[in-house]
Amino acid sequence: MLQITLPDGSKRDYENPVSIAEIAESIGPGLAKAALAGRIDGALVDTSHVVAENAEVAIVTERDSDGVEVLRHSCAHLMAQAVQRLFPEAQVTIGPVIGDGFFYDFSYERPFTPEDLAAIEKTMGEIVKENLPIDRSVMSRDEAIAMFKEMGEKYKVEIIESIPGDEDLSFYRQGEFIDLCRGPHVPSTSKFKAFKLTSVAGAYWRGDAENEMLQRVHGTAWGSKADLKLYLQRLEEAEKRDHRKLGKHLNLFHFQEEAPGMPFWHPKGWTLYQIIQQYMKGVQDANGYKEINTPQLVDSSLWKKSGHEAKFSDEMFTVEAADNRIYVIKPMNCPCHVQVFNQGLKSYRDLPLRLAEFGSCHRYEPSGSMHGLMRVRSFVQDDGHIFCAEEQIQAEVASFMDLLFAVYRDFGFNEVILRLSTRPEKRVGSEELWDKAEQSLKDALNATGLHWELVPGEGAFYGPKIECSLKDCMGRIQQCGTIQVDFFTPGSLGAQYVAEDSDRKTPVMLHRAILGSFERFIGVLIEQYAGAMPAWLSPEQAIILNITDKQAGYCLNLEESLKNKGFRVSADLRNEKIGFKIREHTLQKIPYLLVVGDKEVESGTLAVRKRGGEDLGTMTIDDFCDHLSQDVAHLGRSGVIKEIANNVNGVAKEDVAI
């Protein structure tokens, strides 16, 4: 006799041990059919799993996010089976669930083509129709290795050999296909209702560029066709936010072949850039930073000393001048900041010394890594270096984190991904220093009270770092802010200060940036707002539209007085219908459209329409200035001003709160 407690609290008694599938059947045939997996006391299991003791049991279906995840994992197996039917020589490797889908990496004599993808998808459909049961079994390591060796699956053999311990391994078989897997999996291949293979790309075996390149096939799977359709629509919507598209459409910047990875900023884009830079200047001034500026070209000897040349010579641009010296176009500002620190004898009383620079840097990034504004070869960071004593690290890192969150909130980012990257294989400095540095960053992260993730081995060669990342429109993680502890560079470049006991000591340097590169940050910002910048950032805050030529003079006066108040305003006096102008400037995502006809001229007012379509009615110039000033003053802090999400003819629906 055992008692099963269901999620609704109801209890059911069974005479003998029962499987999840049997429990589902006993509840109802519909549920039995829908069952993809089960959950026993929180742990996911197959529907074939037998419950022998009293437990809390849930039947997992496609309506459950865990159910969809199981479905995706099983769909990866389904795809692998189809691949091996079509290409018996193909070897299987790994096939995990990711985000909204899954992938599977195959080794094959040639890359898969888009036509292959279609064929694989078709074969998957056939296997679904075959309704093959998916059965779990257990094998010892040795048995498993022998089996995969016989099958010629050398990657699977390698995977099993790298699993520590000698416990038994679980396997899942469906028809002729068997795969090593922890599971759980859906009970049969008939369970797949909506899947689609999305792309094929190369991926290195075990993520190492020294290894063979495998064929990675990406796919997505959903509980229903409707969900799949919604997902594909969501993808399309996300693509509309792509900063590369919007950058072109809103005339913010462009790239061209002659300068790969180096943006050409247009007037509107540069206005946005400058607003952000001026904002950061203010933030830094108010927080104890001294702004400096250092040379673009510095003799390669400095980069040798700093250790950068040894590691990054392939990624540095250089210039050979008429004096036969090799100058490096600076890839970063830190060695130059140490030079500024080194001028004049520093005392412990000078610490912490916070130097900041909007320094233009160039790096020869690998061609395949470039991505719009997110990864460029020329960029400017809101870069800063804090020279401090060891005992000041903790406080400096903590106040930096506070500052960073305040800035992100101003830009409307309420979700930040925090990661701590610790010592990499190739590194400088003693273990003791690394211990200390990593601990101080951990302490600072814990002090934020927020969730953070440890990324072992991903630190810089000179020290560990905290990375603060945001997501782009496709959900890719973009690293923006960072703070890095560096016990090495100051010493290697001869930085010293006089301590209280009049001994010479080497300061610690904290590399830090809040936005990171302006380029990347603006890229993320554009995607965050889908191009509809809040008023404080919008390159054009308002545009004045006349109904007919008669109001032209009034409009020009209006434009001048708004400009005199510091607003970014222009007038569109073209001989076009008002509807045409409204449409055009709405598509350009200008926050306020100011319409002037005879009525407004007569009463000395203007009619205000917001970008989302909301009509604020007629108001005086002063009232409008007050309104716009208030809007600007709120920056991008969300929840302060809410724009009514009017959806006029379906065009402006991507507008977000301003």
Add this chain to the structure above:
RNA sequence: GCUCGCAUAGCUCAGGCGGUAGAGCACUUCAUUGGUAAUGAAGAGGUCCCCGGUUCAACUCCGGGUGUGAGCACCA
């Protein structure tokens, strides 16, 4: 850097078993002076990414490059 895909008008994209090309929008001109998401008409606009090869003939086929997209690797 690696794998695969893509490159046609300012933009978004069609197109052709190899015979030098089209649409919509934008642009120019003319008419129109209209109250909240496209007024009408006419016109102009292309080395079909670059360099080679095959061919009577290449934008199209082949090779190499460059740029770009997805993914991998890298990211001071």
